[in-house]
Amino acid sequence: xxxxFDVVIVGxxxxxxxxxxxxPKEYSCAVISKVYPPRSHTGTAQGGVCAxxxxxxxxxxxxxxxxxxxxxxxxxDQDSIEVMCRDAIRAIIELEHMGxxxxxxxxxxxxxxxxxxxxxxxxxxxxxxxxxxxxxxxYSADRTGHVMLHTLFENSIKNQVTFFSEYxxxxxxxxxxxxxxxxxxxIATSELTVFQAKxxxxxxxxxxxxxxxxxxxxxxxxxxxxxxxxAGLPLEDMEFYQFHPxxxxxxxxxxxxAARGEGGILxxxxxxxxxxxxxxxxxxxxxxxxxxxAIITEIREGRGIRGSDGTDYVxxxxxxxxxxxxxxxxxEITGFARTYLGxxxxxxxxxxxxxxxxxxxxxxxxxxxxxxxxEMGETVKGLYAAGECACVSVHGANRLGTNSLxxxxxxxxxxxKAIAEFLKHADFQPVDESAADNSRRIIDAxxxxxxxxxxxxxxxxxxxxxxxxxxxxxxxxxxxxxxxxLGGLRxxxxxxxxxxxGKVFNTELLxxxxxxxxxxxxxxxxxxxxxxNESRGAHTREDHPxxxxxxxxxxxxAFRKNSSYPELKYKPVVVTRYQPxxxxx
Amino acid sequence: MDVQLxxxxxxxxxxxxxxxxxxxxxxxxxxxxxxxxxxxxxxxMDGTLTYRFSCAHGICGSDGMKxxxxxxxxxxxxxxxxxxxxxITVEPLPSLPIIKDLVVDMSSFYDKYExxxxxxxxxxxxxxxxERLQSNEDAEKLxxxxxxxxxxxxxxxxxxxxxNENYLGPAAMLKAYRFIYDTRDEAGNERMDILDTPDGIWRxxxxxxCIEACPKEINITWHLSQLKKKxxxxxx
Numbered sequence: 001x002x003x004x005f006d007v008v009i010v011g012x013x014x015x016x017x018x019x020x021x022x023x024p025k026e027y028s029c030a031v032i033s034k035v036y037p038p039r040s041h042t043g044t045a046q047g048g049v050c051a052x053x054x055x056x057x058x059x060x061x062x063x064x065x066x067x068x069x070x071x072x073x074x075x076x077d078q079d080s081i082e083v084m085c086r087d088a089i090r091a092i093i094e095l096e097h098m099g100x101x102x103x104x105x106x107x108x109x110x111x112x113x114x115x116x117x118x119x120x121x122x123x124x125x126x127x128x129x130x131x132x133x134x135x136x137x138x139y140s141a142d143r144t145g146h147v148m149l150h151t152l153f154e155n156s157i158k159n160q161v162t163f164f165s166e167y168x169x170x171x172x173x174x175x176x177x178x179x180x181x182x183x184x185x186x187i188a189t190s191e192l193t194v195f196q197a198k199x200x201x202x203x204x205x206x207x208x209x210x211x212x213x214x215x216x217x218x219x220x221x222x223x224x225x226x227x228x229x230x231a232g233l234p235l236e237d238m239e240f241y242q243f244h245p246x247x248x249x250x251x252x253x254x255x256x257x258a259a260r261g262e263g264g265i266l267x268x269x270x271x272x273x274x275x276x277x278x279x280x281x282x283x284x285x286x287x288x289x290x291x292x293x294a295i296i297t298e299i300r301e302g303r304g305i306r307g308s309d310g311t312d313y314v315x316x317x318x319x320x321x322x323x324x325x326x327x328x329x330x331x332e333i334t335g336f337a338r339t340y341l342g343x344x345x346x347x348x349x350x351x352x353x354x355x356x357x358x359x360x361x362x363x364x365x366x367x368x369x370x371x372x373x374x375e376m377g378e379t380v381k382g383l384y385a386a387g388e389c390a391c392v393s394v395h396g397a398n399r400l401g402t403n404s405l406x407x408x409x410x411x412x413x414x415x416x417k418a419i420a421e422f423l424k425h426a427d428f429q430p431v432d433e434s435a436a437d438n439s440r441r442i443i444d445a446x447x448x449x450x451x452x453x454x455x456x457x458x459x460x461x462x463x464x465x466x467x468x469x470x471x472x473x474x475x476x477x478x479x480x481x482x483x484x485x486l487g488g489l490r491x492x493x494x495x496x497x498x499x500x501x502g503k504v505f506n507t508e509l510l511x512x513x514x515x516x517x518x519x520x521x522x523x524x525x526x527x528x529x530x531x532x533n534e535s536r537g538a539h540t541r542e543d544h545p546x547x548x549x550x551x552x553x554x555x556x557x558a559f560r561k562n563s564s565y566p567e568l569k570y571k572p573v574v575v576t577r578y579q580p581x582x583x584x585x
Numbered sequence: 586m587d588v589q590l591x592x593x594x595x596x597x598x599x600x601x602x603x604x605x606x607x608x609x610x611x612x613x614x615x616x617x618x619x620x621x622x623x624x625x626x627x628x629x630m631d632g633t634l635t636y637r638f639s640c641a642h643g644i645c646g647s648d649g650m651k652x653x654x655x656x657x658x659x660x661x662x663x664x665x666x667x668x669x670x671x672x673i674t675v676e677p678l679p680s681l682p683i684i685k686d687l688v689v690d691m692s693s694f695y696d697k698y699e700x701x702x703x704x705x706x707x708x709x710x711x712x713x714x715x716e717r718l719q720s721n722e723d724a725e726k727l728x729x730x731x732x733x734x735x736x737x738x739x740x741x742x743x744x745x746x747x748x749n750e751n752y753l754g755p756a757a758m759l760k761a762y763r764f765i766y767d768t769r770d771e772a773g774n775e776r777m778d779i780l781d782t783p784d785g786i787w788r789x790x791x792x793x794x795c796i797e798a799c800p801k802e803i804n805i806t807w808h809l810s811q812l813k814k815k816x817x818x819x820x821x
Contacts, residue, residue, distance in 0.1 A: 035637075036691065038735050039645040096716040099705025099769065101727050108718035140728070146644060147731055154704035188684060217640040253642045336642060339661060340616075456628030499632035502598045505685040508632040 001193045002433065005030040005162075006423055008182055008197040010169045010224060013040035014145075014408030015387025015415070016203030017152035020161045022416025027423055030195065032167045032184050034219060034510075037153045041205050041217045042408065045145025046333060047258030048137030049095075049405035050118060051088035055109040056135040061085045063120045064136065066127070068403060069578045071117045071287045072360075072396025073537035073547065075237070075555070077574040080367045080392045084403075084410050091409045092138050100151040102140050103329075110138045113329075114261040117287035117400040117585070131585075133285050137402045142256050142332045148405055167193070168510060170439035172200070172227045172383075173431060177373060179382035180429040182227075183439045187510060190443070190503040192436040198426040199419045201384040202228065202363060202371075203412065207521040209514075211356035212460075212467040215247055215254035224389040226517035228363045229524060233373055233380065234557040234569070236391040237361035238521070239528035242399055242538045243472050245291035247355025249313040251340055255333045255352055257401040260284045262329055264318040266295070267349060268303040274314075279585040286585045289398040289538045292354040296472045299353075307351065315349035322346075354472055360399055360538065361528075362391040364557065364571075369415035375557045375571040382426065386415040393555060396573075397537020446512045451495025455511045458489055458496065462515075462522060470526055475542045479530040486526060487564050490519055524558040527566050532556065549580050587611045588622060588664060589672040592634070595683050603683060607672065615665035619673070620648055623659060636687035643800055646736030650687050651676040656738035656798040678741040694737045697753050701761040701779055706772035723768045730763040730808055732801045739795035739805055751784040755795040755805045758786060762808045765815070777816050786812055 005028045009016045012033035023029040033040065052059040065085040069076055096102060096110060103111040112135040119131035140147045156163075164184070170192070171183035181197040204224025208216025229235050245266075246255040260266070265284050268274045278294040279286035286294075295314050298304055304312035318326060318334070323346045326334050334345040343350055363385040364372040369392075370379040387408045394407060465485045469478040493515060500508040534548035535541050554570040561567050588610050595603035610625050620638055627634045636659070637647040643661035650659055653667065653674050667673055681689035711717050733756060740746055740754035761780055765773045780786040786809060795805040 035639055035645070035647065036695075036735075039637075039639050039647050041640065041645075043734070044640050044642070044644045093714075093716050097711045099707075099764075099767070101724055101731050101767070102716075102719075104719055104721040104724045106721075108720050110716050111721070140731075143728075143732065146734070150731070157699055158704040217645060219639050251642070332644075339663070340618075340642070342616075454628070455632075500635075502596060502633070502685075504597055505635050505688050507635050508627070511628075 001191065002196055002431065003193055004196045004428065006197065007199050007201065007419055008032060008195045009201045009203060010182060011203035011205060011389070012037035012163065013042035013203060013205055013387060014148055014152060014405060015412035016201070017156050018409050018412025019201050019203060019386060019416040021152065021155050021159055022413050022420065024420050027420070030162045030164055032164045032169060032182070032195065034166065034168045034187070034223070036165045037156070037163065038150060040149060041220055043146045043149040044215070044217065044254060045405050046142040046254060046256035047261065048113065048115060048139035048144050048402045049092060049148065050115065050136045050402035051092040051138060051406065052136060053089055053092065053110060053112060053138065055105055056112045058124065059120060059134055059136055061089065063134065064088065066578060067118050068394065068400055070583060071398055071400040073398055073583055074396065074553065074580040075240070075393065075536060075573055076396030077393050078576040078578060079574050080394050082576065083367045084394050084406060087410045088406050091406065091413070095148065095151060095409060098151050098155050100140070101147050102138060113137050113139060113258065114285060115401045116257045116260065116285045116291070119282065130281060133282055137258070137261065139258065141328070142258055142330050145405060168513065169223060169227060170442070170513065172231045173435055174231050174380060174383070175429065177380055178429055179380055180431050183436050185439070185443070188505055190506055190509065192439055194431055194433065194435045196428055196431045198428055199382045199384065199422055201369070201386060201415050201419060202389055203385070203387045204389045206359045206388040207518065208356045210462060210466050210518050210522045210525070211471065212463040213247060213252040213353065214356035215244055215252050216356065221514040221517050222521035223514065223517045224385070225362055226520040228371070229520050229560045232560070233371065234364060234375070234559050235361060235524040236364035236557055237393060237528070237555050238359070238524040238558060239532055239539050239556060240360040240397045240537055241356065241525060242288055242358040242360060243292040243354040244357035245288055245295055245354050246316050246352040248336060248340055249307060249351035249353050250309065250311065252355035253336050253340065254355065254357070255316060255336070255350060259316060259318050259330055259333060262325065263321050264316055267315040267317055268298045269305050270303065274298050274303070282585045287398055287400060290585065292472050293540060295354055305351065313351040313353045316352045317349040318345050319347055319349065358399055358404060359388055360391070360393070360395040360397065362389045365390045365392055367392060367414065368418040369411055370418060375569045382422065384415045384419060386411040397539060443509065446496065446498060446509055447501060449495065449497040451497045453492045453495040453497065455496055455498070455508070455515050458493055459515055459518065461485070462489055462518060466522055470529055473540050473542050474529055479526060482526050483530065486519065486522055490564065493519060520560070524566060527568065528556040528558055531568050553580070586613060586615070586669070588613050588669050590622065591672045591674045593676040594686055596633070596685055613664060615663065617664050618660050619652060619662045619664065620659040622664070635685045644734060646734035649678050649736040649738045651679060656742045658736060658738070658800040661800050678737055680741050680747050691737065693750070694740060694756070697757040698735065698760060700753060701757050701776055702772060703760045703764070705764060705767065705770055707769055708771060717769050719768050726766055727763055729803055730759050732803055733759055734801060736800060738798040738800060742794040742798035744792055744794065745788045745790055749784065749788060752788045753785050755789070755809060758812065759803065759805055759808055762812055765812065777819065780812060781816050786816060
């Protein structure tokens with residue numbers, strides 16, 4: 001079956017829906033999503049979305065941009081960061097006008113609170129004076145992502161967007177550097193549809209499921225990144241993967257930084273507020289990469305608490321904040337602690353551990369969301385990407401909290417605008433039914449396989465080894481081992497067989513296809529990490545503990561090759577107004 | 586410990602009728618989510634078992650199902666909160682057509698959601714450089730209704746839904762509340778007209794099943810009662 005649309009958006013989280021809302025009515029627009037839009041992972045974001053509104057205290061977009069550059073450990077492209085932080089103020093006001101419910105300050109404006117790595121100079125006349133935490137995160141209790149996702153879904157309904165919910169994208173159609181559409185499988189029937197389109201935007205989210213402990217939903221299998229990678233296009237900076245410091249112990253469920261923004265503190269086994277040693281000025285509100293390293297270091301040096309299953313954790317204590325504040329501002333996350341760990345946060349500290357959270361890397365784009373086909377910056381005509389699956393790069397080596405929701409709405413809109421402009425003089429490229437052949441071959445191979453390898457066994461081995469060998473701390477030996485493991489898993493994945501031979505809602509088939517995507521994501525991540533002989537942001541090499549600005553102020557571009565090794569190329573970082581400095585907090 | 590389940594199975598490609606299948610899952614512990622138990626079955630015992638799931642912590646609303654007779658999210662329910670001395674019964678959400686096993690067809694649920702115009706309507710231009718102002722008190726009046734994750738646990742738990750397929754149901758009407766009570770919205774009357782019908786708010790018979798079913802602990806019946814009061818007291 002062939003369906004034809006001017007625009008096809010793959011993914012119905014914040015970025016995809018924001019882009020869809022931006023497409024003018026005269027163009028036909030379809031949104032394909034492997035889950036119903038309100039199930040998208042954007043909904044789990046909690047603590048807020050940053051913009052220098054200055055509703056609580058003086059602030060400026062320049063402060064926000066400086067923090068984002070420094071937070072990125074100077075790997076973020078400063079031109080794109082400027083675009084995002086300048087536009088943030090308009091973007092948040094726009095969300096409010098769209099109907100997003102926000103918590104409010106005394107004047108009835110959008111309320112803001114502190115968040116990790118967001119600061120302003122103590123002396124407003126001296127940008128290089130000591131920087132102190134600033135209230136910049138706009139929030140709706142601790143359900144900011146949920147209400148943002150719902151607001152954007154509501155506005156898509158208002159704009160009469162056509163949804164193909166529970167459709168799984170299986171192929172990206174590109175010929176001679178021009179995008180022709182995508183192929184997707186209707187999960188309810190296993191039928192393949194060729195979506196012919198003048199333009200395609202990927203907003204497929206992250207890949208946290210390649211790690212054992214993750215805050216990511218089960219949908220986070222890096223599908224869009226894998227499709228792009230398999231189409232011969234590069235993935236950028238995949239080695240930079242953020243571990244959020246405070247995941248619920250064992251489960252990895254996110255406990256928002258808002259808990260620390262509101263005054264929560266981290267404690268080790270002796271009750272010491274250990275962040276004072278690692279970040280004397282901002283303490284518990286240091287950026288995520290630093291706090292995650294601090295927690296693992298505390299645990300390694302024997303100051304963690306040993307849990308019933310033999311794994312270790314530290315404490316996040318909010319009990320001193322009082323029940324009233326907790327119930328008003330942190331209801332959801334304290335509910336998780338009660339439900340899943342049986343802990344009462346108003347009385348006792350919450351056991352937490354770092355959890356795989358966010359891919360800074362992804363599909364390389366420019367600031368108009370056009371996908372790059374190489375490190376020279378040439379673009380693929382008609383192909384766009386936005387949100388976590390994309391790498392603009394505004395997050396560099398480490399994303400600041402709240403900048404992900406901001407990224408979705410700023411670049412989702414920019415992608416939509418760029419597409420609207422492109423459509424003024426774009427044509428359909430010819431496609432026929434045979435465009436689905438490649439997908440059909442892959443699906444048939446899984447359906448007919450008698451190989452005996454099990455999806456869950458391979459997936460668990462991938463997740464365990466990635467966590468151990470390519471997690472918060474990495475070294476050459478471990479990464480070498482991970483490369484070998486990955487090669488073995490890749491080989492065995494060809495013999496995966498499934499029990500469900502039906503066509504109706506075959507989620508086992510879906511699991512097999514997602515496993516392939518996860519392996520592709522892991523490959524680009526591990527090889528990028530192996531090659532990068534330095535420590536920067538979330539990529540920490542124990543054997544190369546220093547940042548190396550002479551050799552590594554550059555983005556990794558990983559191209560999939562038919563051999564088991566991707567080809568790595570590099571693109572220089574864009575530096576405008578902020579020269580790299582030592583990163584202290 | 587071991588746990589026993591009775592799961593309703595239905596594969597339209599093979600079965601003429603749904604039937605219960607028994608499973609015994611070994612080596613579980615009481616801090617497992619029911620979703621973890623289903624995953625254990627799917628990935629180690631029977632790959633054909635079919636259900637929806639995603640975030641696994643009660644935010645995305647995918648895994649609503651009927652567990653021991655009550656609509657719940659499988660990811661928000663731990664074994665220790667269930668009686669594991671006897672088999673746990675797991676069925677799809679009632680009153681919606683079954684696609685396969687625990688997966689139901691949600692289209693009528695979303696169609697009803699769209700009926701109440703689930704988006705802010707305000708034709709007065711907003712301030713050029715700032716947000717529309719709203720007191721925190723007014724904002725917080727919306728928060729409970731805005732917590733809804735559209736899991737359909739409430740609507741499919743309601744006897745009025747079972748007996749009348751045209752009934753809008755609690756989830757759609759809760760969404761209407763979220764906008765009618767938003768000080769920024771100007772289409773309250775339009776929405777109240779939609780609710781003020783025999784298949785709208787008046788088919789809510791205050792049975793309270795929706796409250797018991799809601800995994801986000803929203804007092805849905807209270808919200809619908811407020812709507813009833815507001816609608817019956819408005820000037821026509």
